[in-house]
Amino acid sequence: MQRDTGVTAVRYSESLVARGSLCEKQYVGFATLPNQVHRKSVKKGFDFTLMVAGESGMGKSTLVNSLFLTDLYKDRKLLNAEERINQTVEIIKHTVDIEEKGVKLKLTIVDTPGFGDAVNNNECWKPITDYIDQQFEQYFRDESGLNRKNIQDNRVHCCLYFIPPFGHGLRPVDVEFMKALHEKVNIIPLIAKADCLTPNEIKKLKDRIREEIDKFGIKVYQFPECDSDEDEEFKQLDKELKECTPFAVIGSNTVVEARGQRVRGRLYPWGIVEVENQSHCDFVKLRNMLIRSHMHDLKDVTCDVHYENYRAQCIQEMTSKLAQDNRMESPIPILPLSTPDVDTEKLIKMKDEELKRMQEMLNKMQQQMHDKEQ
Amino acid sequence: MATSVGGLYGEKAGGPMLDFSYVGIDAILEQMRRKAMKQGFELNIMVVGQSGLGKSTLMNTLFKSKVSRKSVLATAQEKIPKTVEIKSISHDIEEKGVRMKLTVIDTPGFGDQINNENCWQPIMKFINDQYEAYLQEEININRKKRIPDSRVHCCIYFIPPTGHCLRPLDVEFMRRLSKVVNIVPVIAKADTLTLEERDFFKKKIREELRANGIDVYPQKEFDEDAEDRMINEKIREMIPFAVVGSDQEYQVNGRRLLGRKTKWGTIEVENIAHCEFAYLRDLLIRTHMQNIKDITSSIHYEMYRVRRLNENNTMVAHANGIPEHHLTAHEM
Numbered sequence: 001m002q003r004d005t006g007v008t009a010v011r012y013s014e015s016l017v018a019r020g021s022l023c024e025k026q027y028v029g030f031a032t033l034p035n036q037v038h039r040k041s042v043k044k045g046f047d048f049t050l051m052v053a054g055e056s057g058m059g060k061s062t063l064v065n066s067l068f069l070t071d072l073y074k075d076r077k078l079l080n081a082e083e084r085i086n087q088t089v090e091i092i093k094h095t096v097d098i099e100e101k102g103v104k105l106k107l108t109i110v111d112t113p114g115f116g117d118a119v120n121n122n123e124c125w126k127p128i129t130d131y132i133d134q135q136f137e138q139y140f141r142d143e144s145g146l147n148r149k150n151i152q153d154n155r156v157h158c159c160l161y162f163i164p165p166f167g168h169g170l171r172p173v174d175v176e177f178m179k180a181l182h183e184k185v186n187i188i189p190l191i192a193k194a195d196c197l198t199p200n201e202i203k204k205l206k207d208r209i210r211e212e213i214d215k216f217g218i219k220v221y222q223f224p225e226c227d228s229d230e231d232e233e234f235k236q237l238d239k240e241l242k243e244c245t246p247f248a249v250i251g252s253n254t255v256v257e258a259r260g261q262r263v264r265g266r267l268y269p270w271g272i273v274e275v276e277n278q279s280h281c282d283f284v285k286l287r288n289m290l291i292r293s294h295m296h297d298l299k300d301v302t303c304d305v306h307y308e309n310y311r312a313q314c315i316q317e318m319t320s321k322l323a324q325d326n327r328m329e330s331p332i333p334i335l336p337l338s339t340p341d342v343d344t345e346k347l348i349k350m351k352d353e354e355l356k357r358m359q360e361m362l363n364k365m366q367q368q369m370h371d372k373e374q
Numbered sequence: 375m376a377t378s379v380g381g382l383y384g385e386k387a388g389g390p391m392l393d394f395s396y397v398g399i400d401a402i403l404e405q406m407r408r409k410a411m412k413q414g415f416e417l418n419i420m421v422v423g424q425s426g427l428g429k430s431t432l433m434n435t436l437f438k439s440k441v442s443r444k445s446v447l448a449t450a451q452e453k454i455p456k457t458v459e460i461k462s463i464s465h466d467i468e469e470k471g472v473r474m475k476l477t478v479i480d481t482p483g484f485g486d487q488i489n490n491e492n493c494w495q496p497i498m499k500f501i502n503d504q505y506e507a508y509l510q511e512e513i514n515i516n517r518k519k520r521i522p523d524s525r526v527h528c529c530i531y532f533i534p535p536t537g538h539c540l541r542p543l544d545v546e547f548m549r550r551l552s553k554v555v556n557i558v559p560v561i562a563k564a565d566t567l568t569l570e571e572r573d574f575f576k577k578k579i580r581e582e583l584r585a586n587g588i589d590v591y592p593q594k595e596f597d598e599d600a601e602d603r604m605i606n607e608k609i610r611e612m613i614p615f616a617v618v619g620s621d622q623e624y625q626v627n628g629r630r631l632l633g634r635k636t637k638w639g640t641i642e643v644e645n646i647a648h649c650e651f652a653y654l655r656d657l658l659i660r661t662h663m664q665n666i667k668d669i670t671s672s673i674h675y676e677m678y679r680v681r682r683l684n685e686n687n688t689m690v691a692h693a694n695g696i697p698e699h700h701l702t703a704h705e706m
Contacts, residue, residue, distance in 0.1 A: 028438050029660040031470035033415050034407050036664035043598075046402055069397055101400040146680050149672070292398040296405035304519050315515050 045104035054162025055116040058192040063251035089114040089127045125177045132184045136310040158298045159185045162192040169208040178218045186221040194248035195273045247282035414473035416523045423532025424485040427562035432619035455483040458496045494547045505678040527670045529555045532562040537571045540582045548588045556591040564616035615650040
């Protein structure tokens, strides 16, 4: 790394190895750095925005309540068929603050009532894609602005998409929806109300759905690869997780008694479905993945991939529009990019030359006056 | 190793969970920690002070490793350069699985000339250049996932142990640079001062800093809450730290310690009864390292960015033929 004269930089690689001596306290102390970062995050708290999409009656609200042990939908009024005829897809946000073991989470659930409910569902995902884009745009403006102290991150970190269990795989609306959204948000497809399928039927449906996701080129959220230095148990769990997608879920907030224990479940005449029993459904896998092991990664992929794509696109559009309109102003403060606008450069050069000429004239005049006096 | 799995998911794998109220959101801390450990950390420290004040030795002592310019460059000249140079050396160090890329930026030639006017300029320029480089990366269309951080997080300023008061050069330098970077002033080679002289000197320095409106780290206005303020007030009452550096070991009371051996006794560098090196080390490394980086990125860097953005608006306005608005040029 060489800059102007006087600045040199050299890079070495060297481990803090114990020197030959028996000096005590080889410990420098920067191993506490992760804890210092911790402390700050705990004070600030975290936020997470989860979107749920799917037709009415797929159990979305119940699942959300089950996942986060809250009751976000207390005062909800369900519309009947007539009222739903002319309903358009709405976007409704519910926010709840959860605290556990000192860690604060501001959870936002973005609900999409009306999706897929109408008779004609053409482009019913448009309000949803518009919403996601709006959040990106808002963040982009905030990030490019002057005061960046308290930027609110409302970007959608994850979208749970509910596939009905009644069909034989993905329906056209499922395919179109996921394709419209897979490059804007992390999509996690779920098989809803899985208690109406036998284990064999579930397996067939999952295989079918996985095939079709591949076939149609839908990019659902991919779990990051395991590190080579993780222990075997972790790797095994990770493998199982990946082979289990899409998760077949059941939700419930009612407690029933099964096998002598109180569990969350659904009571049928022929038996009791336990939500948290891994042999009954994948609820536990979904919860563990979503909250306990991959929440941070979901946020990272949103920031590093989806948002960056949006931003790059946005900037390209803006600069091409500026060149067209031949204007120099921009709606948000941006700095000259590494390849500045040709027109701006020309203008600046012109002004510079003008200034130079004027300076020369002044000098000449001064010189003349000086000569005269002499 | 069922325990590690259980630890991650908060339950015994396989059985139904009986705790109805545990969601598991605190696991996000562990997720963050793993990610941070994988990525590693960066730290850039600048040392400023006249030749011979023990800057290189102190760096070596802080990181218990030969990280300074003198230890690394084969042609370590002891000649004083004609102008202030900026030499930066990076090392990858590791401790208990935490990896860090440490960059020590040395400034040989500072304050050594006969006429030292404007000797702070190359240093200001270097600091601003790092901000500029980061800004350019940030506004790029295709940004890197993790922008390499070469911004100076902390500038340790070495005050010669005169025992009287700050010199005009010290005041000039700290006044200008405390506005763009975190300054940690230290009294160098403090083994020439007795405890009373040291206390007097420190008090005098603190008074002069206050009188000149110089805000050194930890700055009062950036205390976030009462807890921070309490901790930082204690530190503010102790700065500048009187330090002694050494990379030689001696036998003292049956233990091998870093120190300086003289005819009248051995000065133990890490003994707080002898000097305040341990406090400096704890502040910089063990407790406030993250905070120093945060203040650099969220305050100093942001101020630079706002200035640059406003400059650009002026330039844009100028190109459009709109009369300039008055701008305060940042003094160099």
